[in-house]
Every structure is written in C-alpha cells, then in structure tokens.
Amino acid sequence: xxxxxxxxxxxxxxxxxxxxxxxxxxxxxxxxxxxxxxxxxxxxxxxxxxxxxxxxxxxxxxxxxxxxxxxxxxxxxxxxxxxxxxxxxxxxxxxxxxxxxxxxxxxxxxxxxxxxxxxxxxxxxxxxxxxxxxxxxxxxxxxxxxxxxxxxxxxx
Amino acid sequence: xxxxxxxxxxxxxxxxxxxxxxxxxxxxxxxxxxxxxxxxxxxxxxxxxxxxxxxxxxxxxxxxxxxxxxxxxxxxxxxxxxxxxxxxxxxxxxxxxxxxxxxxxxxxxxxxxxxxxxxxxxxxxxxxxxxxxxxxxxxxxxxxxxxxxxxxxxxxxxxxxxxxxxxxxxxxxxxxxxxxxxxxxxxxxxxxxxxxxxxxxxxxxxxxxxxxxxxxxxxxx
Numbered sequence: 001x002x003x004x005x006x007x008x009x010x011x012x013x014x015x016x017x018x019x020x021x022x023x024x025x026x027x028x029x030x031x032x033x034x035x036x037x038x039x040x041x042x043x044x045x046x047x048x049x050x051x052x053x054x055x056x057x058x059x060x061x062x063x064x065x066x067x068x069x070x071x072x073x074x075x076x077x078x079x080x081x082x083x084x085x086x087x088x089x090x091x092x093x094x095x096x097x098x099x100x101x102x103x104x105x106x107x108x109x110x111x112x113x114x115x116x117x118x119x120x121x122x123x124x125x126x127x128x129x130x131x132x133x134x135x136x137x138x139x140x141x142x143x144x145x146x147x148x149x150x151x152x153x154x155x156x
Numbered sequence: 157x158x159x160x161x162x163x164x165x166x167x168x169x170x171x172x173x174x175x176x177x178x179x180x181x182x183x184x185x186x187x188x189x190x191x192x193x194x195x196x197x198x199x200x201x202x203x204x205x206x207x208x209x210x211x212x213x214x215x216x217x218x219x220x221x222x223x224x225x226x227x228x229x230x231x232x233x234x235x236x237x238x239x240x241x242x243x244x245x246x247x248x249x250x251x252x253x254x255x256x257x258x259x260x261x262x263x264x265x266x267x268x269x270x271x272x273x274x275x276x277x278x279x280x281x282x283x284x285x286x287x288x289x290x291x292x293x294x295x296x297x298x299x300x301x302x303x304x305x306x307x308x309x310x311x312x313x314x315x316x317x318x319x320x321x322x323x324x325x326x327x328x329x330x331x332x333x334x335x336x337x338x339x340x341x342x343x344x345x346x347x348x349x350x351x352x353x354x355x356x357x358x359x360x361x362x363x364x365x366x367x368x369x370x371x372x373x374x375x376x377x
Contacts, residue, residue, distance in 0.1 A: 145273045147273065147274035154288055
C-alpha cells in the first residue's frame with residue numbers, strides 16, 4: 001500500500017499505524033522522488049501540491065493495492081485525481097484521509113469519483129489496519145450515516 | 157410511532173419487546189390492515205416481515221413506501237441472497253436484518269435508522285458505491301455533451317436558451333432583451349434545430365443538465 005500526503009508528520013503516523021499489519025508493505029510517499037530525505041529537511045517547495053499526472057504516473061508504476069490519499073486540496077482537483085486513478089489504475093483502491101475541515105458533501109463527491117472509503121487522520125490506529133483489510137476484500141469503509149446519505153443520492 | 161407488520165404473533169411479540177421503549181408501538185398482521193394503518197398512523201418506522209403473506213417483495217414494499225414515503229422501512233427476514241437484499245434497498249428500504257435478531261440489537265438498528273443511517277451488510281455496501289460512481293459518470297458525460305452542444309449556439313441563442321431554462325415566456329424574454337417576440341421565436345427555432353428538439357420544455361431540461369438531447373429517457377434522478 002502507498003500514501004499520498006505531503007505532510008510528513010501525518011505520513012509517519014500512518015506508517016507507524018500500519019506497520020503491525022501482516023502482509024502489509026508501506027511504499028510511503030508517492031508524490032515525489034525524495035523519499036530518502038528526512039522529514040525535517042524537506043524543502044519548502046515539496047509541500048506544494050504535485051500534479052495529478054505525476055501522482056497517477058507514480059501509482060501506475062508502483063501499482064499499490066491500497067492508496068491513502070489526503071483530502072486537503074481543492075475538491076475539484078481531488079476528484080480529478082480520483083477519477084483518473086479509477087480509470088487508469090482500477091486495481092488500486094483509494095482510502096481517503098480527512099480532518100474536521102472536510103465537509104460531508106466533499107467526501108461524497110470523492111466517493112462518487114472512485115474512492116473506496118474514508119477515515120479521519122485522528123482515528124485509532126486499529127481502524128487504519130481494519131479499513132485496509134476491509135477495502136482490500138472489495139468492501140467499502142464509510143460510516144452508516146454516510147451510507148444513508150449516499151443511498152439518498154442514488155435514489156433521488 | 158413504530159408500526160410492526162408480521163403474520164407471526166411470536167415475531168411481533170419478540171420485536172415489540174425490543175423496541176417498545178423507543179416509541180408507541182402498533183401492529184398489523186396482514187397486508188390489507190398494514191396499508192390502512194400505514195396511511196392512517198403515518199409511523200416514523202415500519203418493521204416489516206419479508207414473509208408477510210401477499211407482500212411480494214420487493215415490488216410490494218415499493219408500493220407500501222409510496223403510501224407513506226416518510227416512514228423508514230426496516231425489513232426483517234430469513235437469510236437472503238445478496239441480490240435480493242440489495243433489491244430491497246433499491247426500493248428505499250433503510251435497513252435489513254435477521255428476523256430472529258436479538259431485541260437489544262433491534263433497538264440499535266431502529267435508533268440508527270431513525271438517525272438517518274443505513275443498516276446494510278458491509279459485504280453489500282459496494283453495490284451502493286458502484287451505483288453512485290455510475291450515476292456520477294453518467295451525469296458528467298451528459299454535462300459534457302450538453303456543454304459541447306450549447307457551444308454551437310450563438311451568444312444570443314445561448315442567452316435565450318438560458319432564459320427559457322429559467323422558465324421565462326417569450327414575452328418576458330423579449331421585454332428583458334429589448335427585442336420583439338418574433339425575434340425571440342426566430343432564435344428559438346434555430347436553437348431547436350441545432351439541438352434537434354421540438355419544444356421549450358426539453359430545452360429547459362437540457363439547459364438545466366437534466367437530459368441529453370435526443371435521449372429523453374435520460375432524465376436525472
């Protein structure tokens with residue numbers, strides 16, 4: 001599995017949460033070639049969002065089964081990325097990482113563009129592993145409340 | 157108010173014990189009385205036995221929902237094949253669980269559904285997401301196609317088409333644009349020809365992104 005997030009601290013936390021999972025290999029950052037640079041030495045420009053094409057090209061090359069994508073860019077950009085991934089790398093299943101600033105409607109839009117689940121950065125580490133397992137076997141990882149909203153959208 | 161419907165007195169008693177602390181409970185033991193009670197009592201939740209005689213799920217459930225669309229329907233059944241269970245959700249059912257569910261658990265299901273949650277097996281939930289993705293892709297395609305077609309209109313034609321989309325009459329459009337009604341009609345004739353449509357209702361739907369020209373079956377949900 002891979003992580004697409006420009007925030008080094010969040011990446012490190014997620015990696016740590018997933019390390020205990022058997023059969024899981026974390027490919028870590030997939031948004032640049034600078035994986036070997038320690039987090040505190042990352043150049044400022046690194047924190048700028050990279051292009052959708054770059055991320056898709058990298059995912060096509062690495063072919064992770066699960067990709068964590070941080071949902072913090074503009075929603076149009078995120079949806080374009082998700083749609084491109086869904087079309088180009090259908091074998092890669094995307095799990096969204098969100099924080100409190102992300103609105104429910106944005107999550108639904110992201111799911112409508114191919115993401116397979118969503119969980120908070122602040123979730124208990126146990127749930128990161130569980131979400132990976134669930135999504136890996138073809139199911140989705142969202143709250144029942146979100147399922148209710150999606151059903152409303154599908155029916156109306 | 158919660159309405160329970162089953163021909164089995166044992167099941168009714170069992171379910172009632174589970175949910176009686178949540179709300180006043182009423183029971184129906186056959187389809188005819190259920191229809192009457194559903195329309196009369198307007199319950200917030202209906203706990204419905206999948207095996208209620210003459211129900212004929214899922215079509216029968218769809219008809220019940222139409223009687224009182226605000227009711228959140230939870231179906232209690234024996235183990236169903238995935239496709240049959242998913243078909244229930246497609247009718248608007250908000251939850252499906254086993255008929256022999258523990259009373260305390262049934263209470264949790266009803267509470268969750270009342271909060272707007274969907275009580276669906278995780279192994280079925282991918283159907284839901286796939287439908288959402290398919291609908292979204294279809295809408296995007298329609299929007300793109302409409303965008304391309306509308307791009308063939310002149311600026312004036314587009315302006316008039318948009319005003320028709322807002323529900324304005326030819327007279328109102330003429331007044332707003334300071335042109336004659338005859339000119340509005342002439343522009344609309346050209347718009348209809350370019351979009352290959354015959355009336356202003358279709359034009360309004362196209363401008364609103366609800367249908368694609370030439371395929372009136374693709375009405376949006």
